[in-house]
Amino acid sequence: MDRRLFLKTLTGSACSLAAHPLMTTVTLAASDGSAPLGDHRLVVVILRGAMDGLDLLRPTGDPLFAGYRPTLSGPQDPDLTGYFSLNPTLEGLMPLWRAGQLGFVQATSTPYRDQRSHFDGQDILEAGTGLDVPDASVRDGWLNRMLQSVPGLRAQTAFAIGTQSAPVLQGPAPVSNWQPDLRLDLSAQSRLLLDHIYHDDALFREAATEAVSLTESIDLSRTDGMASPPAGGPLADTDRLTDFAAQRLRQDTRIAAFSLSGWDTHRNQQGGITPPLRRLERVVLRLAEQLGPQIWDKTLLLAMTEFGRTVAENGSKGTDHGTGGTMLMAGGALNGGRVLGQWPGLEEAALYERRDLMPTSDVRAWAAWAMRGMYGFDRHLLESSIFPGLTLGDDPGLLA
């Protein structure tokens, strides 16, 4: 590792920054404006465990809804459209809704049908293939295939964050991975000595240099005065995750992906879904705060899940694996304040297999329109390589 970088990180002095190869490339990219993906930031959140879209976005205007869901609907839910209302745990998102920075797609799903396995469902969601079974020959995720079509990317352009891997972003295109709870608590002397022993081995030298710079940058973000300190308690991990994502996105990262789990609410859902909803709300609000208005305006977050859950509550006040689900969208780049997608209705005959919400759109199409709107990808590329077999359909005008 370069001695001067260690010294820099020890003293916090910025004067030797330019000597650090990594920092130099960042500076250059920023100054000549040649960042291959432009200014837009795309954040993809995979909600693992099958998030109950009908509980997040409640069709309280449908007279059948309360009957299906005796313990999972309330008259006091915050109203969104007169027909749909928001789960009250997410009330903190209402200002974003009113500002047009929050939106939903209801009754959407991947092409996956019938088996309702988390494992296969997540495989298909992240691989972005057009089949209703996992395609073993596709080993990269759709976000990575998007990156593969962009020349001149650096690993820093896209970040998979968190201890759970994010297959949606993995593949041949260069991607960085980071766990925000990784720390490198090294004494000054250890840093100098590590610098010395890695000096002749480029692979170790560069990896360790960047590890130090990443762990340092997180600490810096805490003292830069623009953000409130991270929460303690149950949201601490969420804050660390979000703060790290925001910190990268403020710099040269354009794509971030991570996952939130805990959505598999087979029993006592009202209590069980509250913690993951709080985490999701926190991610959105804190990301907006940490990015600041200028970058938030260029940002779109898509939160998607492997499939929805049964329309009716089961015998233990929960819901079981279903089909059609809901995608949440947020960001200053969003033309929001809308619930998109065609509503299939809740009459028994309108349900998929008489139990699940009927999917009326392919969740990949919304992601594809977002990518097209933000980065200008060619329609054919989206329909053939990034999402094989997808038909994009009409432009839903996702971007503000």
Added chain:
Amino acid sequence: MTQDSTTAAFRFGYGLPLPANAPTEPASMLAALRGSDSMATTYPGPQMADLTETLLRADASLRTSRRATGEAAKIARQDYRQAIARLEGVTLLAAKTTIARALDAPDGLRERLVQFWADHFTTVARARRDSPLPATMVEEAIRPHVTDRFADMLKAVVQHPAMLGYLDQSASFGPNSRIGQRRSKGLNENLAREVLELHTVGSGHTQEDVTQMAELLTGLTVGKKGPTFDPRRAEPGPESVLGTTYDGDDLTAVLKALDDLAEHPATAAHLARKLAVHFVSDQPNADLVQALTDAWRNSGGDLLAVTESLLTQPAAWSRQQAKARQPFDFTVSALRALGLDGADVMRMADDPFRQMILQPMAAMGQPWQRPPGPDGWPEAAEHWITPEAMAARITWAMDMPSRLVNPLPAPEALMTRALGANLGERLAWAVPKSENIREAVGLVLASPEFNRR
């Protein structure tokens, strides 16, 4: 410590210091491989037969808990949780066993070969009930065959419940078979595709070969009593794979095809290269690959002959440490350097074992038995030595030794003991300059020469 014994320990074993009586040159290493597998009896591994009852109990109680109500459902749920806890206990014990064997084995090469082939035939548990299945497959289908013909291993793997479940063979039906017709079920090509693409020839096959292979494999499934061939699921008629026709809708035809695939020239070339990449270099020497290919072809895929060829090639003894130790390899080598043995690991309580061994391995990028796909773990050093993984390796090196051993070993002695002839000048200069013993030990374990092999 000579350069060659150091290389033997790093490249063909789990590092230094070598256990007593460890062979370090080709002839004695091969003799050890030909001898008995002492570790299999010292630390026995999981067997499918011991799990069957618990698996059946888990499945039955899960079904009951979904159907029943009230007290019956509650009891069934309890029963299910107990069964799962027992299965997960077996899985954790198997992880300890794998590490204990790697630490104690006088013939470290056997353990390394088991790891290599286990990765080649990757399976991942797709549900909590399946958690011990991958380790069971390694025990029953991989380990006994690392010095046999490759065909024997291939046939054992393809008939093991772990593989049949992981790659969906149990969900594949001949469209014209009795069950296929009655229930309108069809082929699932997953296992057929991977047998060709990953496990044997690697390339040169067509989609038609995959479809034909899938039709040929129909009938293989997991029944109540274990793996079986059910003729009612088998696609009738002959199948042609890579130009050879296999007639007969029975297990014999399947095994014949696997025998042929194991000896196919493309399999020889594919696996020769894979072995060279795994053991020696991400960019292996062409002569080495050719020698391994020839050994495979001349011996009909005899793995002992192929291993002999690997050990007797000059390129296999180059002193350059071209590979990165994968996190499992790093962890075992670090435990060994710190003086822990197999019994120490077997004695560890479950929570410390998770915190000090399994979770750090995941942070370094290699969660135990959860590779990203059926193609197993990547080989390239660049994949393992990333900023994220280096943060985890350095942190482990600095923090964990003092939790594992007390007192810490003297750093300069550790440096020589753990690195032998691979110790470089920069590390030798730096270690004595550490502020304290904890950081000095950390430097040794975080060094390039310790993290490469």
